[in-house]
Amino acid sequence: MQRDKFFKEINNLTHPNEKLIKTHCSYCGMQCGMNLRVNTATNKIIGVEPRYDWPVTVGKMCPKGVTAYQQTNHKDRLLKPLIRDDASLKGTKEGFREASWEEVYDLIAVKFQQLQAEYGKDSLSVFSGVSMTNEKCYLTGKFARVALGTRYIDYNGRFCMSSAAGGFLRSFGVDRGSTLPWTDIHETDCLFIAGSNTSECHPTSMFRVWSVQERGGYLIVADPRETPLARRADVHLDLKPGTDLALANGILHLLIEQGYADQAFIRQHTNGFEETKELVKAFTPDYTSELTGVSVEKIIRAAEIYGKAPNAIVMFARGIEQQHKGVDNVSAYVNLALVTGKIGRPKAGVATFTGQGNGQGGREHGQKADLLPGYRKITNPKHVEEVCEVWGITPEEMPQAGVSAYEMFELMEQKTIRGLYLLCSNPAVSAPHLNFVRRALKNLDFMVCADFYLSESAEFADVILPSVTWSEDEGTVTNLEGRIIKINKAQEPIGESKPDWQMQVELAERLGKGKYFSHLQTAKDVAEEFRRASKGGYADYYGATWDKIDKQDGVFWPCKDETDTGTPHMFLDKKFYHEDGRAKICALPYRPPAEEPDETYPLRLTTGRVVYHYLSGNQTRRIPFLHDMCPEPYVEVHPETASQYHIEHEERVRLFTRRGESVYRVKITEAIRKDTVFVPYHFGHEQSINLLTIDALDPISRMPEFKACAAQIEKLEQKKVQ
Amino acid sequence: MKKRLYLELENCIGCRSCLAACTQCGGHEERNRNYVYDVNPLVNRQTMPLMCLHCVNPACARSCPAQAIQVHETGAVLSALVEKCIGCQNCTVACPYGIPKFDTEQNLMYKCDLCIDRTKDGIPPMCASVCPSSTLQWLTDEEIDEKKKQYHLDNGKWVSSMPHLEGETNVKINLPGILQGVTKLF
Ligand code: SF4
Numbered sequence: 001m002q003r004d005k006f007f008k009e010i011n012n013l014t015h016p017n018e019k020l021i022k023t024h025c026s027y028c029g030m031q032c033g034m035n036l037r038v039n040t041a042t043n044k045i046i047g048v049e050p051r052y053d054w055p056v057t058v059g060k061m062c063p064k065g066v067t068a069y070q071q072t073n074h075k076d077r078l079l080k081p082l083i084r085d086d087a088s089l090k091g092t093k094e095g096f097r098e099a100s101w102e103e104v105y106d107l108i109a110v111k112f113q114q115l116q117a118e119y120g121k122d123s124l125s126v127f128s129g130v131s132m133t134n135e136k137c138y139l140t141g142k143f144a145r146v147a148l149g150t151r152y153i154d155y156n157g158r159f160c161m162s163s164a165a166g167g168f169l170r171s172f173g174v175d176r177g178s179t180l181p182w183t184d185i186h187e188t189d190c191l192f193i194a195g196s197n198t199s200e201c202h203p204t205s206m207f208r209v210w211s212v213q214e215r216g217g218y219l220i221v222a223d224p225r226e227t228p229l230a231r232r233a234d235v236h237l238d239l240k241p242g243t244d245l246a247l248a249n250g251i252l253h254l255l256i257e258q259g260y261a262d263q264a265f266i267r268q269h270t271n272g273f274e275e276t277k278e279l280v281k282a283f284t285p286d287y288t289s290e291l292t293g294v295s296v297e298k299i300i301r302a303a304e305i306y307g308k309a310p311n312a313i314v315m316f317a318r319g320i321e322q323q324h325k326g327v328d329n330v331s332a333y334v335n336l337a338l339v340t341g342k343i344g345r346p347k348a349g350v351a352t353f354t355g356q357g358n359g360q361g362g363r364e365h366g367q368k369a370d371l372l373p374g375y376r377k378i379t380n381p382k383h384v385e386e387v388c389e390v391w392g393i394t395p396e397e398m399p400q401a402g403v404s405a406y407e408m409f410e411l412m413e414q415k416t417i418r419g420l421y422l423l424c425s426n427p428a429v430s431a432p433h434l435n436f437v438r439r440a441l442k443n444l445d446f447m448v449c450a451d452f453y454l455s456e457s458a459e460f461a462d463v464i465l466p467s468v469t470w471s472e473d474e475g476t477v478t479n480l481e482g483r484i485i486k487i488n489k490a491q492e493p494i495g496e497s498k499p500d501w502q503m504q505v506e507l508a509e510r511l512g513k514g515k516y517f518s519h520l521q522t523a524k525d526v527a528e529e530f531r532r533a534s535k536g537g538y539a540d541y542y543g544a545t546w547d548k549i550d551k552q553d554g555v556f557w558p559c560k561d562e563t564d565t566g567t568p569h570m571f572l573d574k575k576f577y578h579e580d581g582r583a584k585i586c587a588l589p590y591r592p593p594a595e596e597p598d599e600t601y602p603l604r605l606t607t608g609r610v611v612y613h614y615l616s617g618n619q620t621r622r623i624p625f626l627h628d629m630c631p632e633p634y635v636e637v638h639p640e641t642a643s644q645y646h647i648e649h650e651e652r653v654r655l656f657t658r659r660g661e662s663v664y665r666v667k668i669t670e671a672i673r674k675d676t677v678f679v680p681y682h683f684g685h686e687q688s689i690n691l692l693t694i695d696a697l698d699p700i701s702r703m704p705e706f707k708a709c710a711a712q713i714e715k716l717e718q719k720k721v722q
Numbered sequence: 723m724k725k726r727l728y729l730e731l732e733n734c735i736g737c738r739s740c741l742a743a744c745t746q747c748g749g750h751e752e753r754n755r756n757y758v759y760d761v762n763p764l765v766n767r768q769t770m771p772l773m774c775l776h777c778v779n780p781a782c783a784r785s786c787p788a789q790a791i792q793v794h795e796t797g798a799v800l801s802a803l804v805e806k807c808i809g810c811q812n813c814t815v816a817c818p819y820g821i822p823k824f825d826t827e828q829n830l831m832y833k834c835d836l837c838i839d840r841t842k843d844g845i846p847p848m849c850a851s852v853c854p855s856s857t858l859q860w861l862t863d864e865e866i867d868e869k870k871k872q873y874h875l876d877n878g879k880w881v882s883s884m885p886h887l888e889g890e891t892n893v894k895i896n897l898p899g900i901l902q903g904v905t906k907l908f
């Protein structure tokens with residue numbers, strides 16, 4: 001399909017007694033193409049070979065992708081279901097015994113039915129994730145509503161993509177993470193990247209990013225740290241964590257003042273300009289500089305470059321989204337494109353760097369507390385009817401909207417929720433304010449966890465169900481472009497492990513709901529039902545058949561029918577998805593982070609990823625190469641700050657906030673603001689930085705503010721020399 | 723069409739995917755054979771790969787008393803032959819860039835062989851295949867000539883294996899600083 005200058009005709013190396021299965025990486029939203037090498041004698045995955053013909057990534061992979069295949073036959077794989085009879089051991093790895101699938105299904109059915117008989121339907125909950133196929137995500141939503149009949153289902157996208165989703169919905173009326181395909185990126189004239197450490201979190205975007213500069217285009221980066229991306233930026237806006245909204249408002253003000261606003265576009269295709277113009281007037285360069293800590297010159301220069309650029313793409317990620325005003329930050333950055341009219345054509349638009357492999361597709365099809373397949377609303381009677389039709393239930397049987405991921409823990413603490421079915425997620429590492437969350441998990445009457453390794457969260461479970469890795473099942477995933485792609489099966493499930501969709505079908509049968517599930521015998525069966533369920537929704541996948549995905553190198557949604565080839569570029573007709581067809585320019589008053597530094601907690605703590613690990617690290621910490629490269633967390637401190645605390649490189653220090661504390665090795669670097677410290681979040685137990693982070697939630701997306709809270713460092717007592 | 727490994731050091735993001743990929747080569751026994759350095763770790767995030775440059779007249783091979791280091795017809799300077807290497811480690815000292823690694827258990831030198839099982843058939847080496855930042859590229863001589871024009875070799879600094887290196891090399895290097903020569907679009 002799209003063949004750009006990076007594409008080269010290259011044959012793969014094939015070894016005797018081996019076949020190559022084309023698929024994609026298991027990890028981030030880039031979904032890099034890869035071939036898994038399978039030994040044809042043992043039928044086991046033994047390695048990786050680049051997939052040069054994948055148009056987005058042309059063979060490139062980060063070290064996670066290169067080693068991803070090592071997950072499948074890893075020694076830590078869970079091979080049998082496990083039961084723990086002694087609840088007092090919750091929160092440890094101890095006390096599990098192997099059991100048959102029959103036994104665990106029986107146990108789960110009995111416990112779930114008891115809880116619901118005693119405490120009502122909604123005493124059960126499902127906590128899911130989006131590092132799995134659309135088919136699994138779809139079925140999980142149906143499993144919660146139809147098999148369990150509970151309103152409480154939500155997912156880890158609340159810690160990842162929900163602010164981007166909220167912002168796009170408000171600004172455009174539709175939430176597709178990128179308005180253009182990734183193959184446009186290197187052809188634009190200016191990239192404005194805010195709150196994304198692209199070089200570590202989406203490394204295979206980098207050859208396109210550098211290519212913009214190679215052509216003489218510009219790179220503007222907003223980040224409190226000088227990441228490898230920011231190091232080469234034409235302008236690095238080194239802002240204080242949590243002040244992005246002020247920066248975006250300040251830039252918007254300059255764009256308008258300097259005459260870069262596209263009045264015709266604004267008039268014909270948007271609402272809200274005048275109000276927004278008034279609001280951002282206050283954000284003069286001086287005031288913006290005062291709030292953000294970025295110099296006036298840099299703010300002016302950034303606005304000038306973006307304003308002048310014939311084409312520009314605004315891109316952002318969790319840096320701006322994981323805040324208690326994450327949705328506002330997203331809309332504020334979208335404003336830049338709407339006011340200047342740099343959107344709705346090739347090489348110009350906005351995009352978020354989706355974090356999880358299926359962060360896009362997984363949020364569209366009904367795992368979110370208030371959503372149903374096809375991005376339908378559970379609060380909209382017409383939408384409910386459409387989905388009931390496919391599911392074969394009556395609208396009366398459809399549960400109400402539930403609550404967001406973090407709020408489910410609050411309900412567990414209060415004993416409103418008493419049972420949990422957890423899959424594809426590790427909130428005992430990835431949720432904020434972990435002392436609270438771990439307490440909530442311990443407080444459950446009964447918890448089931450499906451995973452392929454014993455995660456930190458599985459340590460709280462009564463029953464563990466062994467699921468499969470991505471390489472032992474098939475289905476579709478929607479990558480960060482909004483392109484639906486196909487994951488292929490390279491190996492049979494090892495041990496007694498099963499794909500999540502199969503467990504849910506079998507469990508539904510135990511719960512007496514077989515008639516809604518028993519027809520789903522293969523991943524393909526689920527795919528067919530899922531396509532029908534999405535039909536007519538905003539995120540319409542009906543036309544995205546597996547055949548078409550294969551022929552076209554993926555299909556961009558919306559794709560409504562057999563003849564539709566999909567929608568690589570959004571809004572080419574300048575029609576947005578609000579009723580009146582206009583986009584919304586949003587007037588967004590500035591709010592500081594929920595917790596500002598003070599005398600007791602004078603530092604700003606921010607968190608993020610390293611290139612070697614993915615999310616909670618449950619997978620990547622087990623891969624030898626990745627573990628060797630980054631075996632433990634650390635705290636990045638500026639040398640001047642370090643000298644104030646009399647701490648040195650490699651020294652261990654106590655880092656603490658109002659919520660928790662931990663001990664970290666110090667990494668001294670000038671590549672961070674003096675008022676800010678950074679810790680990567682991929683580590684478990686007492687090493688989790690989320691023991692310290694704050695549970696301040698965005699009012700719309702319910703996204704916690706992982707990116708900014710107030711912290712303090714303390715030197716550890718020197719051990720007495722004997 | 724003959725292709726070469728070409729390095730654009732400015733681009734490196736330090737992801738070490740090249741190291742991970744090196745272990746994936748058929749004949750590599752899961753050991754990587756290249757290096758990535760933090761240039762100034764306490765100051766910034768600049769990193770650089772250090773790869774075998776496959777010298778036209780390789781010091782490692784010249785220094786080997788047992789003729790264990792063969793030069794392939796493609797120009798690739800191969801890893802030591804197991805049956806010939808006597809473990810004297812002359813090569814590790816002789817190489818001006820410290821490329822050959824030594825396995826003390828096996829008493830055997832091992833080094834980058836330019837993924838000879840791939841490159842002999844024109845398939846790019848693993849490191850250049852995966853490198854996400856275009857630091858490591860696999861290019862024809864014509865493409866490298868284009869790079870020379872683009873980055874003004876006449877300043878004597880960019881796209882040069884000579885004069886900054888010890889001798890002529892099969893791998894070509896572009897030193898950091900290339901962007902200084904780029905004309906901005908607007
Ligand atoms: S983790 Fe992301 S960038 Fe790395 S190989 Fe996998 S999909 Fe590509």
Ligand code: SF4
Pocket residue numbers: 733734735736737738739740741758769770771852853854855856857858
């Ligand atoms: S793969 Fe490329 S960018 Fe990554 S460390 Fe190696 S040379 Fe640098």
Ligand code: SF4
Pocket residue numbers: 740743744747754755756773774833834835836837847848849850
């Ligand atoms: S060319 Fe092959 S052997 Fe040499 S460093 Fe690259 S991956 Fe390793």
